[in-house]
Amino acid sequence: MSANRRDFLLRLMQGATLASTGGLGWAYLLRQEARAQPFALRPPGALPDDDFNAACIKCGQCVVACPFDTLKLEPAGGNLPIGMPFFEPREIPCYLCPDIPCMKACPTGALSPKLKNINDARMGFALVDTENCLSWKGLRCEICHRECPLKGKAITLETHPRQISKHAMFIPVVHSDACTGCGICVKACPTTEPAIRILPHALVQGKIGDHYRLGWTREDAITQEFDASGAAPTIAAPTNAPSGPVKGNATDYLNDGGL
Amino acid sequence: MIMRTAHESSHDLAQRSLSQKLWSWRYIVLRRLSQFVILLLFFGSAHWGWEVAKDVPLLSGNLSGSKFIGLIPMADPFAALQIFLAGHVLQTEAILGAALVLGFYILVGGRVFCAWACPVNPVTDLAGWLRVRFDIRPTFILSRNMRYFVLALTLVLSVLTGVAAFEWVSPVGMAHREIIFGVGFGAMALLSIFLFDLFVLKHGWCGHLCPLGAFWSVVGKINPTLRVRFDKTTCTHCGECAKVCPEPQVLNLKHLEEKGFVFSGECSNCGRCTPVCPENSLVFDFKPLIRAHNAQVQGSVSVSETQRRV
Numbered sequence: 186m187s188a189n190r191r192d193f194l195l196r197l198m199q200g201a202t203l204a205s206t207g208g209l210g211w212a213y214l215l216r217q218e219a220r221a222q223p224f225a226l227r228p229p230g231a232l233p234d235d236d237f238n239a240a241c242i243k244c245g246q247c248v249v250a251c252p253f254d255t256l257k258l259e260p261a262g263g264n265l266p267i268g269m270p271f272f273e274p275r276e277i278p279c280y281l282c283p284d285i286p287c288m289k290a291c292p293t294g295a296l297s298p299k300l301k302n303i304n305d306a307r308m309g310f311a312l313v314d315t316e317n318c319l320s321w322k323g324l325r326c327e328i329c330h331r332e333c334p335l336k337g338k339a340i341t342l343e344t345h346p347r348q349i350s351k352h353a354m355f356i357p358v359v360h361s362d363a364c365t366g367c368g369i370c371v372k373a374c375p376t377t378e379p380a381i382r383i384l385p386h387a388l389v390q391g392k393i394g395d396h397y398r399l400g401w402t403r404e405d406a407i408t409q410e411f412d413a414s415g416a417a418p419t420i421a422a423p424t425n426a427p428s429g430p431v432k433g434n435a436t437d438y439l440n441d442g443g444l
Numbered sequence: 445m446i447m448r449t450a451h452e453s454s455h456d457l458a459q460r461s462l463s464q465k466l467w468s469w470r471y472i473v474l475r476r477l478s479q480f481v482i483l484l485l486f487f488g489s490a491h492w493g494w495e496v497a498k499d500v501p502l503l504s505g506n507l508s509g510s511k512f513i514g515l516i517p518m519a520d521p522f523a524a525l526q527i528f529l530a531g532h533v534l535q536t537e538a539i540l541g542a543a544l545v546l547g548f549y550i551l552v553g554g555r556v557f558c559a560w561a562c563p564v565n566p567v568t569d570l571a572g573w574l575r576v577r578f579d580i581r582p583t584f585i586l587s588r589n590m591r592y593f594v595l596a597l598t599l600v601l602s603v604l605t606g607v608a609a610f611e612w613v614s615p616v617g618m619a620h621r622e623i624i625f626g627v628g629f630g631a632m633a634l635l636s637i638f639l640f641d642l643f644v645l646k647h648g649w650c651g652h653l654c655p656l657g658a659f660w661s662v663v664g665k666i667n668p669t670l671r672v673r674f675d676k677t678t679c680t681h682c683g684e685c686a687k688v689c690p691e692p693q694v695l696n697l698k699h700l701e702e703k704g705f706v707f708s709g710e711c712s713n714c715g716r717c718t719p720v721c722p723e724n725s726l727v728f729d730f731k732p733l734i735r736a737h738n739a740q741v742q743g744s745v746s747v748s749e750t751q752r753r754v
Binding site for chain 1: 508531625
């Protein structure tokens with residue numbers, strides 16, 4: 186009986202040792218895989234990275250549903266965990282189907298059904314290489330602007346002054362509040378290597394922080410009060426007197442003799 | 445008269461006609477057909493655009509998750525369980541799909557998936573067959589219960605790492621994705637499993653390590669319908685069945701005599717044992733009928749024994 190118990194305990198410990206050793210290596214592999222994803226572009230509506238990693242069942246139904254063959258599953262050793270959907274805009278961009286068939290095909294919700302309008306998709310953010318962009322060289326290329334499905338919102342053309350006797354440049358400027366990251370501009374860019382690229386937001390976008398007050402913008406203005414309807418601003422009462430509801434205001438601080 | 449019978453029986457064994465051979469291989473032919481058709485339906489829908497209506501693929505996806513004729517969702521319940529443990533609340537479609545698949549395999553036997561649907565099975569079957577063919581003796585022993593440790597580990601790691609632990613390394617998934625979508629590490633994964641099964645451990649992957657097989661073994665304990673019936677009155681203990689069975693521990697004759705059928709969840713209902721049994725003691729049967737059948741057979745045997753004694 187006791188020999189049986191010894192035997193049982195020994196086997197249990199053997200199993201536990203094997204499992205924990207194997208488990209360590211396995212967990213390490215999973216963490217490595219989960220991290221290896223900075224450059225990959227995911228289908229529209231994809232949850233944020235960690236949530237997507239947890240949710241994607243790697244079934245490929247989004248790939249089958251995509252009418253343009255944009256989506257592919259990740260092979261081994263790529264930027265994404267093996268078997269997850271992604272696309273390469275220079276080969277085939279996302280053509281922003283209004284009915285979002287890839288998202289509808291997703292059984293797990295990794296491509297979130299909260300995405301109702303394809304123009305709200307944020308697959309990435311277009312970034313212009315100002316050294317190699319033809320427009321930045323002074324040519325009137327503007328192809329990315331013309332091809333952009335949200336032209337005038339996601340990509341605008343802005344004049345950029347140059348030396349006297351040269352005409353101004355018309356350069357493409359991308360706006361993150363409208364750019365879906367579809368990559369049609371990348372596909373259209375006529376340079377040998379595209380001078381406009383889509384990158385995940387986290388790699389590109391900075392954040393100025395809440396402590397900066399841009400007093401000249403409407404939202405940050407501190408001497409004016411707005412009514413909620415966004416109607417014409419009314420000038421607030423002078424705030425020289427440090428009292429009442431405006432206490433703690435930046436002007437207050439300056440007038441308090443805090444400096 | 446006696447000579448002719450002997451001649452006939454030796455003729456039977458040595459040179460059976462093609463139809464007799466095919467008949468004895470019926471389950472293996474059916475299993476290969478089932479495995480092939482499943483792959484073909486997925487492949488055709490992904491590559492050749494097989495549709496039942498416009499933009500409604502016949503069978504889109506793969507074994508992890510799929511949709512049949514745009515209506516019936518299916519999902520691998522083990523994958524769904526891992527995703528849930530990884531911290532994602534699944535959408536209704538995946539839950540419904542997992543429930544459907546789970547329900548189906550509860551009905552026909554959990555490991556029916558392993559023998560009739562899994563794309564790794566033909567590879568490990570080939571390795572097993574080659575081991576017998578070239579008489580590769582076992583040199584390394586591992587408990588078949590190892591798979592349950594791997595199963596537990598899969599679930600624990602899914603919680604700890606926040607990703608579906610087995611789905612991210614699964615050779616089953618890799619093979620399937622490689623065949624259907626042309627990506628992945630599938631060929632290499634299958635080759636490693638093949639070599640491991642051939643040279644390191646007989647039935648090593650499917651019978652010792654695969655946590656998906658372990659999951660289906662647990663599910664297979666419930667199987668209320670399709671089981672291999674065992675007739676203890678005709679069995680001569682010749683052991684032919686255990687030679688061909690990839691999970692021979694399920695054919696423990698002492699236990700089978702008590703129960704009257706192959707009851708272990710580790711049995712994959714592959715049907716290899718039934719045609720090789722010279723006494724037809726092992727046959728597929730509907731589980732609710734097995735008890736009555738066995739009682740009847742044993743009753744008639746005991747009657748004839750009593751008559752003989754009288």
